[in-house]
Amino acid sequence: MMQNKLSFHQSSASLEIIGLPDYSNNENKDQISIISQWKLTIVDKPLIEGKIEHLGPIMDAFYIYSNLLIKNEIPIYESKLIDIKADNLHIHNIVLKSSKPNVKPLVLKIGNSLLSDTINCFDQLIESPKVRIKKTDIPTDIPKKLRFGLNKKVKFFNFFIPPFIAICSLILFSYSFIYFYSPFENIEKKDLINPE
């Protein structure tokens, strides 16, 4: 049986997915639901390939690592299959560990440009209607609490700050009158001293 092949390209990276449609689910013949093999080609780097059980964890690793990188947290991801560490802000060290015994891990060094190309290839795969793949658990919904928290904070300050400033300025302004000379007070005092 002929296998389907789909490719996703982004500048220096390309991802190839090979597999079959799920005929039991009445799928089109150009659909891929049963992935038998995948290949990730990055220019000037060794070919990365594997089975479906490796693709999900590798994609997750890239997504989690990229999230850590931009959130200003320590960018380290370690798992049984793949380790990604930052050498510095520009170079990322990827160690791919083989599931077969006596096979040395594959070490790759990629820069930010290749990292973003790879992430974009994975994005294209996830968004492709022709491939059915278990979606990664990266949250897409913003929690409501967070969504409205900022707005509420801003509204709260906008509501209370103008009257607060007005009251403060009124107090300061009226406080200055304490130092003014009051003739009536003096007359009263004199009357008290000389009651004749």
Added chain:
Amino acid sequence: MTIWKLRNNNPLRKSYVTNNIKHNEFDALIRITVEMSKYLYPYIREILKSKEDIEDNSIIWNDFNKRFIELIKERFNIDSMRVKKLLNQAENDEIIIRSLLILSFCISNQGYQKLKNFLYDF
């Protein structure tokens, strides 16, 4: 004109106006940013790449950094501490690279949702 006015909601700008940005305006700005990132991805990629091998190919990075600083000085309030940080060449590399990375990760069809999540996470 509306977009031009919306820019003034940025507290780092010289012409900062305390208008409350509405939710749909914020969404619209994100959508515009994502579409611009898609269009400019080849350039963003080249800038990031030139910083990776700075000894061989520093011209692109230096040009970008120079223009970035020029624009900040021209349009932002340079007395603000946060703007001073952007102008400090020792510190701004990291900020620029992170910002470019965020833009380059958001060029897919779901880029709008991704960028929104990144911004809410900050």
